[in-house]
Amino acid sequence: MFFELQAECGTTGARAGLLHTAHGIVETPVFMPVGTQATVKGVMQRDLEGELDASIILGNTYHLFLRPGHELIRRMGGLHSFMAWPRAILTDSGGFQVFSLSGLRKISEQGVLFRSHLNGDEHLFTPESTVDVQLAFGSDILMVLDECPGYPVSRESAAKSMERTVRWACRGFSRYADQVDGSALGPALFPIVQGSMFADLRAECAQALRELNAPGYAIGGLSVGEPRSLSLEMTEATAPLLPRDRPRYAMGVGMPEELPEYVARGVDMMDCVLPSRNARNGCLFTSEGRVLIKQARYREDARPVDPECACYTCRTFTRAYLRHLFQAGEMLFSTLATIHNLKHYLDTMRRIRHAIMSGTFPAYLNGVRATTGVV
RNA sequence: GGACAGGUGGGUGAGUGGUUAAAGCCAACAGACUGUAAAUCUGUCCCUCCCUGCGAGGUACGAAGGUUCGAAUCCUUCCCUGUCCA
Numbered sequence: 418m419f420f421e422l423q424a425e426c427g428t429t430g431a432r433a434g435l436l437h438t439a440h441g442i443v444e445t446p447v448f449m450p451v452g453t454q455a456t457v458k459g460v461m462q463r464d465l466e467g468e469l470d471a472s473i474i475l476g477n478t479y480h481l482f483l484r485p486g487h488e489l490i491r492r493m494g495g496l497h498s499f500m501a502w503p504r505a506i507l508t509d510s511g512g513f514q515v516f517s518l519s520g521l522r523k524i525s526e527q528g529v530l531f532r533s534h535l536n537g538d539e540h541l542f543t544p545e546s547t548v549d550v551q552l553a554f555g556s557d558i559l560m561v562l563d564e565c566p567g568y569p570v571s572r573e574s575a576a577k578s579m580e581r582t583v584r585w586a587c588r589g590f591s592r593y594a595d596q597v598d599g600s601a602l603g604p605a606l607f608p609i610v611q612g613s614m615f616a617d618l619r620a621e622c623a624q625a626l627r628e629l630n631a632p633g634y635a636i637g638g639l640s641v642g643e644p645r646s647l648s649l650e651m652t653e654a655t656a657p658l659l660p661r662d663r664p665r666y667a668m669g670v671g672m673p674e675e676l677p678e679y680v681a682r683g684v685d686m687m688d689c690v691l692p693s694r695n696a697r698n699g700c701l702f703t704s705e706g707r708v709l710i711k712q713a714r715y716r717e718d719a720r721p722v723d724p725e726c727a728c729y730t731c732r733t734f735t736r737a738y739l740r741h742l743f744q745a746g747e748m749l750f751s752t753l754a755t756i757h758n759l760k761h762y763l764d765t766m767r768r769i770r771h772a773i774m775s776g777t778f779p780a781y782l783n784g785v786r787a788t789t790g791v792v
Numbered sequence: 793g794g795a796c797a798g799g800u801g802g803g804u805g806a807g808u809g810g811u812u813a814a815a816g817c818c819a820a821c822a823g824a825c826u827g828u829a830a831a832u833c834u835g836u837c838c839c840u841c842c843c844u845g846c847g848a849g850g851u852a853c854g855a856a857g858g859u860u861c862g863a864a865u866c867c868u869u870c871c872c873u874g875u876c877c878a
Contacts, residue, residue, distance in 0.1 A: 453828050475827070513827045521829085534829040560827080609827090640826040648826090668827035675826090690828045697831055698824085713821070744820095751831055 418557055418605035418632055420445075420664045420685075426778045430656060430683035433773040436473070436664060438505040438557040439602040440497060443472040445664060446680045446773075448766045449507060449688040450759050453477040454484070455500040458693055459748075459755040462502050468729050469759050472504055473557070475688050478550050479511035479518075482540070483533050487553040495555030507688075508556040510547045512563035512609065513669065516641060524564060526581065544589035548606065552596055556604060560635065561589035563609040568642040575613035582611045583625045590629050605632035607666060613638060614647050616654035623658040634659045635666040636684070645671070649678055656683035673702045674789040676765050677782050680773075692762045696754035699743050702761045708736070710754070715740045728760035729753075 424433040436443035450457045450465065452474045457465055465471050476496060481487065493499040496506055515522060515529050523530040528543035544562045551559040563582045566575060586608035593606045608626045612618030619636075626634060636655050639648040648670060656665050666686035667679050679687060692702065701708040703723035708715070710722070718736035730739070730753040742750035772781035 449827095451828065458828080459831080477828080480828085507827095509827050514829090516827090518829070563827095565827080635827080637827065645826090666827090670826060672826070687827095689826050690830090691826050694828065694830065694832085695825060698833090700825075709823080711822090746831075748831065 418603070419601050420633065420662065422662055424774050424776075426681075426773055427776070428779045429681040429782065431677075431680045431769070431773050431778045431782075432683065432685060433770050434664065434685060436505070436686075437602060438473075439604075440503060440505045440557055441472060443505055444767075444770055445685040446676075446766055446769055447473060447686050448676065448762045449473050449475050449686060450762075451475045451688055451690045451693060452500075452502075454480050455490075455496060457755070457759070459697060459751040460693075460759065461752075462500065464729075464756060465502070465759075466504065468756060469763055471759070471763060473507060474502065474504070476506055476508045476554065476556065477511070477514075478508050478547055478554075478560075479514040479531070479542070481508075481554065482511070482542075482550050483535055487550040491553040491555075495553075497555060505557040506554070507558035507666075507686075508551045508554055508560065509668075510551070510560040510562045511542050512560065512565050512637065515563075516565040516567055519567065524581075526584075528562065528585075529564075544585040545592040548589050548592045548596065552593075552604060558633065559593070559604055559606045561586045561606060561608045563611060563637055565611070565638050565641065566613055568614065570613050572613075572615055572618070575611075575615055576618055578613070579611045579618050579622045582609065583622060586626055586629060590631070607631060607633045607635045609635040609637040609668070610655050610659075611638045612651075612655075614643055614651060616651065619651055619655045620658055623655055627658075627660060631663065633664040633666060633686075635668050637668045639667065640669050640671065640689075645675070649675070649682065652679060652682045652684060659683075673761060673765055674785060676762070677769050677778075677785050680769050681778070681782055687766075689762075692758035693755050696758040697751045699750075699754070701739075701754055702758050704761075710736065710740050710743050712740075722757055723761070726757065726760060726764070728757050730757040730760075 418438045421435040422432060434445045436445055450471050455476055457474060490496055490499050521532040521534055528541050531540050542562060547562040562585050564578045566578045597603050608629055608631050610619060610622045612622045636652055652667055659665050664685040665683055667684040670687055670689055699709060699711045701710055701722050704725040708722055715736040720736055721731040722736055723731050772778040
């Protein structure tokens, strides 16, 4: 994989570019739907590719390692083949599970000892093993194993954790260098900037990781319970310190109206479970804000979810029907809602990219800020 | 006509003398969700009062009467429902 910078905003940090991968070109800034277990929950690959036109999705090392196992996936021809997804895949390392499964793991210098949430088996994840597993998947972009601390943490433990994440990144890159041939479209490994909510630790981490000359860099440890303004602040303190000619990936963010805020701070890639999870829980993102479809006010609402959305769901169904499906617990609701929410995110990113390419991003950003009041 | 079984808050269904405005589940209503242990979770859910809390008051377990300090729970009569026998 390699990155091609196409345009930069003159007044903000926004950029537009192309991610060249062995499974297609990804236009950035990009939103990556989350497909933890080799599926974006509720959506068929056909719709992901056609209706939604997603160019890259996420998978998760921890989950796919436990089930069905990386060796099985390798034997099945790799993750792309296994899940019949021809476009790009980025796999997270399991670093986030260090945070989300905090009751089931033990961290040491060597790595993370997980107890499987499926059957209690113990598994040791190391910076080396997670690279191996992701290479077995055949991922286009691999993430290095990191430690994602919760919020808040003391400065002292944030520093220790960050330093360990840097050491782990070095080990991951060392293993990675041994395994790949360095071809331009080959798999890329991204290190992850940590440092909790301490700007100087973030800066220190970014400086240290630059040494790796990585094909791309991630900003992790966001949206772990901190105020949303802090997430943006940390991004602002980190992104400019990363190499200009490499993509920057803000992990796990954010709300729809925050997407341009991250882009304005120099972020090129984002992923988040919000559009897919909230869809399943009845929360639909629209050009006019959130629609909680279960509310009684939508019982006989004949309008589409979002009059300005061109997705299949909005082209075809009324709010009243979607509410009915949700109330009835019908699985079709999840599919239709997820299609809409992902379309909303992906279209938002396409608009952002277009604005950057045409030099109108500052105006676009101001427009969003005026209507949503973010920042 | 006879023999059993049973009538509990929107539904279902616990509870068989006191800490019961009455479990649980469902429905309804509202909220949460940020590198997915999530088709999940939380709250409200008889009425009234400032809902400020472990608040206060009222009404309530088919109906009416009774026993008791105290009844959804015990007794009497009536009404209704289901199954079986004629």
